[in-house]
Amino acid sequence: MSESTRARGSARVAIVQFPGVNCEAETARALARAGLEPELVRWTRPARDLAAFDAYVLPGGFSWQDRVRAGALAAKDPMLDELAARADAGAPVLGICNGAQVLVEAGLVPGNGGVEGRRPAPGAGPRDEVRVALARNRMPERTGYYTRWVWCRVEETQCVFTRAIEPGTLLPLPVAHGEGRFASAKKGRIAALAEAGQAPLRYAHADGALAEAFPENPNGSEAAVAALCNARGNVLALMPHPERAATLGQVSRAIGGDWGGRRERALAAGDGSAFGDGPGMAIFHGLARFFAVHA
């Protein structure tokens, strides 16, 4: 955490907005709710402005209208070079949905090193090889965009955003995407990344068993991976939308179990408790905890 942040007592988080991104407002609300200090940084600002922040969130939406491929054009923006440098320095970076697609297309996730131990040659400069993709959803009898609430199981990893959450915890979160299937040309790479602790969230059934099949696994993602992080754990590409599950009242009626019960009780009480923390806040509180520990 920077000296200025320490003096203020809360971390400054840049919400990096490319044209077509549309989840910046709810992302800002969720960050503020977690006690962080969000600020919108649009693509029109110089990339060097990002250096003044402690953490970064790339929200969901359709950067550059998904032209060429989801996240492909934003991944070439100078801001991604700055984000890569900040991530190398240890700053947390979260990409949600389209933000995740940008991080993957930019090579920040899974990043260099990790399960294959590859790093750029000395003197080669920062070269984040693109090693996975967020491919088009693979769903039986349908194609394209798909949205629903899914269960995500928290795995034991060193990811900054989830490591404070008890492994095995189930979080109901909404997904909404057409290209969310983690895939790699190298057979077994996604599973190896999960095995190595770089998949902090995986699609699951309500009983906690991993979901390999549609619709619980909403896109056919290999190894039921819903999120991948870099080997260091400070850069996370997350397909579900935690900012859309920031309050209890936002939890879908399709969700049962503990979260469903809490939602029903809160709504029935009519006392404002439906505005209490929803399951998605776990991710943002995880970021706040990181700064509390590192202050």
Added chain:
Amino acid sequence: MSPGGKQMAQAYVELVAEDAEATSALAIVRGRLAAGRRLTSVRRLRVFELAGTLPSRAQLEALLHRSTRFYNPAKERCTVRAAERESAPFRPEEALVLVLDRGLERRPAGERWWKHETGEKVEVREGTVWALAFEPGEDAAARAGELAEVQDRRHGLFANPHFQDWRPGTGASPPWPWIERPRKRAKEDRP
């Protein structure tokens, strides 16, 4: 004819208005990728390959025109190439990059519509063609090859090799067939 002895046709579909997707790709490639500094234009076309028992050219064009499964005549134009000797809507100097979503090239909805309308079973495949033109003197095929496959933030754009395949071509003689091209030959085509 396709290699399997089936009749074949290619249908190239392009927006009538300016294509924002191609415009953005041109700007990003020229501005950010070394291999694209001398790129002068980018066009994007969808290409369908139909294989099976096909009707006459006139009927083929009418069928494609009628179905929303292929293109929207209110905003797109379609050029049918019914034989290898026929021209396709490219300039000779353009280097072509065909991008396919691996394993998702088939268009079952188009095939079902065709069967319903004609009673014939045809195979329909779709890909995206990026037509790239460079300044004179540039090795267009080589530069297009460098731009085709994304490697990192500074290299490649049009296909992500982790779920997409790409196949080169030239505006003077686009491959025939192209989408259904055997994988080995497609690799041999690369610059």
